[in-house]
Structure formats: C-alpha cells, structure tokens
Amino acid sequence: MTHEMLAALCPLLAAEASAEAYACGMESNDLEQAVWLRFLERLEVDRPLVDPQGWLRRAVRSEARRGRRAARRELPYGTEPADDIGPDPEQQALMAARRRALHAAVRRLPGRCPRLMAALLSPQDLTYREIAGELGISQGSLGPERSKCLGCLRRLLAAEVAASEPRG
Template sequence: MTSPEALLATLGPLLAAESRAEAPAAGVEPGDLEQAVWVRLLERLRDDGAPERPADWLRRAVRAEARRARRSSARELRYRPGGEPGSPESPEGSVLGAEHRRGIRDAVSRTPGPCPRVLAAMLDPADPTYREIAGTLGISQGSLGPTRSRCLGCLRRMLAAEVPLPGVRGRVP
C-alpha cells in the first residue's frame, strides 16, 4: 500500500495539469479546483484507502468537481454592493422607491370615478394589453385610451397640488 504522502507527491503534478485544463470551462480558479480534489482524495484515503488506479481516479475527480462548480455557479448570484446613498441600487434607494410607488398607489386610489380601477389596471405588474384591460373593466377598448388620458390628467393635478412649489432660495423677505 502506498503511503498518503507518496501518493500526494506523485499526484501533485497531474492534479495541477488537470485542474488548469478544466478550471476555465468550470468558471473557477485552478487552485480552487485543486483544493477541492485534494479534500476529496484525503476523505477517500480516510474512509476507503487509496484508489486502485490513482491517476484515473484523479482525472474523474477533477471532472466531477468541475461539473459541481459549474452547477453551483449557475445558481449563485453575484454580490452587487449598493451604489451611492439614494441611488436605486442602495438600500436607501430601494426604500425611497417603494415609498414613491406606495404614494402613487395611494393617490390612484383617491382619484374620482372609474379612474382608480383604470389606473390600477395600467399599473399591474403583469403589463396587460389594452384588450385585456378593457375586458377586465367591462368597457370598450376604444374608450380606454381617452379614459386613461383623463385619469392621468386628474392624477397629475392631484399630485401637483400635494407637492409644494419650491420656495425662493437665498432671499430673506
């Protein structure tokens, strides 16, 4: 039986070559692939002893680890740190965007007549077509456009009345 140290010394160059060959296709660093195979080999030595044909076992292990790395990298999401405070990618930007959307939905619910239903249908995340919206609301497709325009005008006037005009800056009355 070969000692683990001798086995590790003889397989080192082969593992390095196999890892360099398989790593680019797996999207990992060759050193990471080598390390994973070394761990697998040491676990095997502890549990079952040395493989009968170590070089063949090593090649199969490198390919198996490369497949595992490809599968896991396909499911992983890259970390994208937030941008400047207030940008849409930052946590503050997300909260501000959600607050903005909530304010718009609240204003939509206060519009008169059929406007809340029409505007809510237009804001639907599923992005329905005019035909689908008209069918849902029970109105003709031809009247949907003018109704939408009147409702948006009403919403614009409501929001403009709620937002104070910018004051004169730098002037003391």
C-alpha cells in the first residue's frame, strides 16, 4: 500500500469514525485507533486490499458494533474506586499516629484521669452513667473531672508540640 493511499484514507477514516462514534458510545479517536489496529493486523497477514475505502467503511461499522455490544455488557461503577470519599492511606497513617500519640499522652496523666479519658475515648461510646459506674464515682462529678483532665491533657500535649518544633 502506498503512502499516498494511506494519506487519502486518513480523512475518510476520521469522517467515518466521527459519524459512528456517538451512536456507539465511543470517542471518535478510539474508534479510529481500533480501525488502524485492524488495518495493521491485516497488513501483517499480507492480504492486499482490493477496495480500501470500502474496507475502511466496513471496518468502522464493525468496530462501532463491537463498541455497542461492549457498552451493553459493561456496567459502570456508581463511583470510581479512586473517588472513594474515605481517607487515603497517607491520611490513615497520620490519623493512626495521632491516635497513638493521644493515647500515650492519656496514659501519662495524673490520678484518675487516664481511666476517665480512656473511657471517654473508648470505641464503645459509653454513656456518662456507664463511665461513672465503671470508675466508681458519681455521675455529677464526671463533668468537672473531665474538664480538669482535659486541661491537664491540653497542657501536656502543648508542651510536647512546643518541644518537638525546631528552634531558630
């Protein structure tokens, strides 16, 4: 096949692909590429084309039918897997590190604070009544005790953050 014939087939292929692409749900460039691939495969087998323009039109329609069949069989995802709204692995690692640092700081608190803060941070989502029963203190004293423990924790964490920052 001559270079001139290939150059003559390019505009025909572009026009045919653009006419068929919308109906089969494909991009015209994808359709063109599929037809060129079929053309190259045919050249490898070394079968000469008697009617190149006719073959090209038939190949475009054949690829368009293949695209329509694929579109009927393939079901799109509701959302793309990459579009998950959950945190990515880096964010998960950072959150886990913060959680470990928080729990380590809670363990260093004075008095009843470690037990109280551990109960408040529990994944079981305990009520004040359950926490009071677990710690053996009145439910009314939980609020003031919690405030005192949070103040201690805040000072402890502020000192750690200030100590870890580079100076100068």
